[in-house]
Amino acid sequence: MDALVAAARTLVAAGRTPTVDEAAQAAGVARSTAYRYFTGRRELLAAAHPETARTSMLPEAPPLDAAGRLDAVVVEFTRMILETEAQQRTMLRLSLESADGPGRRLPLRQGRAIGWLTEALMPLQGELTDEQVHKLVLAVRSAIGIEALVWLTDVGGLDREDAIESMRWTANALLAKAQTEGLWG
Incomplete structure (x- = not known):
């Protein structure tokens, strides 16, 4: 799954909107394996979205005001x-x-x-x-x-x-x- 997500991120960063098939090919993963993880393009692209699990955007020593x-x-x-x-x-x-x-x-x-x-x-x-x-x-x-x-x-x-x-x-x-x-x- 990680290889599929990485391939999808790379393709999106290059300006493409990859299908599950395209991500599978780019990742060197069998189509059948890819579809076990992602039923369609939406699910693949959602998984490939940049990590946004950060809990804060403040710097280590944030301003007080x-x-x-x-x-x-x-x-x-x-x-x-x-x-x-x-x-x-x-x-x-x-x-x-x-x-x-x-x-x-x-x-x-x-x-x-x-x-x-x-x-x-x-x-x-x-x-x-x-x-x-x-x-x-x-x-x-x-x-x-x-x-x-x-x-x-x-x-x-x-x-x-x-x-x-x-x-x-x-x-x-x-x-x-x-x-x-x-x-x-």
């Missing part, structure tokens, strides 16, 4: 997005496609970034309610990640460096707005 912590997480999160952009785009596309049947959701769409951002904004406890922090986290998440990168580069025409700076600026502006004027609702 919410703004510094948030910026550190946004920088690390966007770095990871850029390093795995081909895979991220593939998974974004798959997440937008219909997935019929129970249990057909892609495992990457579990809101891992929500936890990372919530951790970054822990210094806001006492300043904002848990509900307000959650709303802020959702607002920031809507402005960063592969979805934002795709829009800023493909639609907005920014290069990747400017797109990342836009995401950082937006995240910090949302935090500043929440701290000075509060949040909606």
